[in-house]
Amino acid sequence: MGTGYVGTTTALTLCELGHQVIGYDVDPLKIASLQNKNLHFYEPGLKDLLVKHLHSGNIRFTENIKQAVQQSEIIFICVGTPQNDDGSANLEYVQQAATMIGNYLNNYKVIVNKSTVPVGTAEKVTKWIHDSMVSPIQYDVISNPEFLKEGTALADSLNPERIVIGSHSEKATDKMKNLYSKFKTTFVHTTPQTAELIKYAANSFLATKISFINEIARLCENVNVDVKDVAFGIGLDSRIGSSFLQAGIGYGGSCFPKDVLALLSTAQQNNTNLSLLEKTYSINNTQPFYFIEKIKNKLKDIKGKNIAILGLSFKPHTDDIRESPALKIIEELYKQSANIFVHDPVAKLPKILSQKITQIHSIHSLPENTDALIICTDWPEYETFDWLQVKQKMRNPYIFDGRNMLNASNMTKLGFYYDGIGYRQF
């Protein structure tokens, strides 16, 4: 249930494991698109697998919830859990899905919560199903959180570093073990509550690593040190690890921002003060504006300047712009009356911005008198641009690299003024 990033990837992974899968979504357009072999979002490698399994017959998509529920032994809830205004997780779609399952339950089934949900949600789902059942039927609700990353969703899902199964029922656990028996990985068998917290703690820890290095980056700028060297030096310690130490304009996406807030909300509801996580959140919130200050200092006045933004998505290899730091930077520069041009290989400007801002589809369409280029997403193709040609289009050859992806000394040699995050200026 839910054929978004997680639902579609999970469905196709299960097909690869040899299972028969039915995809159901409340949005008929998504179902129609998937039935027609088209993904309604961009995720590398997923379309090939969709075509493969529509042909193999392992997957089919339906708008018929009754059939989807009644013909399944195991039902995965993969619906969105967006942020409420107060930061807590909105469980409205999970409740809807649970109610639909209850309405049509016809025999024993395992209901798997794959959506990211706060501690205690498995119990709620159990109750929602119970309350909507027409006649009493046995079922188990378990928690099986997902750890895939957008951009590498398929590879992550096909090669999980661990599978967490939170279950109070031996029967349900056995069914899940059987389902995943082809995976050679570590299985963590625990309670649903623990599984639910593992998911939020994992995302919050990764977000904290990013905010940590972003704060160190601010210090680096004041003590003439390059944060990339610091990240490399500390990352070699296996207790620290080198991943998620890339300083930049902050984390975005549909998960870290909302999940950090949701965990803070759970903590507040349970009289616990997570002050470190509060800092993670506030450092991240200020990071794009910290970067804009650097740009303002160099350009003096933003008003009327022609500024090109390279990268719109919250990270490369996805078209997802939810909570993308690029949007915060664009909105702030727009407020300060800059003329903005945006480039992204796959992501599109949201409607509300496309009326005010120009999206260019090639770097060659930059205006002749560009004053500055700001890299917001580390798309690999930006590394291989013909930068000398780009420079010819620029009134001021200024590059602000919000992802520290370009080689600073090469760019300086080409005649650019180059600045990154936590970057030592020569």
Ligand SMILES: NC(=O)C1=CN([C@@H]2O[C@H](COP(=O)(O)OP(=O)(O)OC[C@H]3O[C@@H](n4cnc5c(N)ncnc54)[C@H](O)[C@@H]3O)[C@@H](O)[C@H]2O)C=CC1
């Ligand atoms: N996107 C990601 O990288 C990851 C997301 N998650 C979590 O997984 C969950 C889903 O995330 P995404 O796949 O990104 O969301 P998404 O927004 O891409 O997809 C959710 C889908 O659920 C559908 N839906 C809503 N209510 C429904 C219902 N009652 N029955 C059937 N379908 C319904 C929507 O139409 C939508 O297609 C969230 O809780 C998220 O936090 C977890 C790990 C990774």
Ligand SMILES: O=C(O)[C@H]1O[C@H](OP(=O)(O)OP(=O)(O)OC[C@H]2O[C@@H](n3ccc(=O)[nH]c3=O)[C@H](O)[C@@H]2O)[C@H](O)[C@@H](O)[C@@H]1O
């Ligand atoms: O729960 C989720 O939805 C998922 O959230 C993240 O995955 P995702 O948001 O797809 O992407 P990440 O690669 O984690 O990047 C998140 C953000 O952090 C930023 N980031 C990442 C790494 C880094 O070193 N520095 C940094 O700024 C990225 O640019 C991006 O904006 C987690 O990595 C997944 O394990 C998790 O399943």
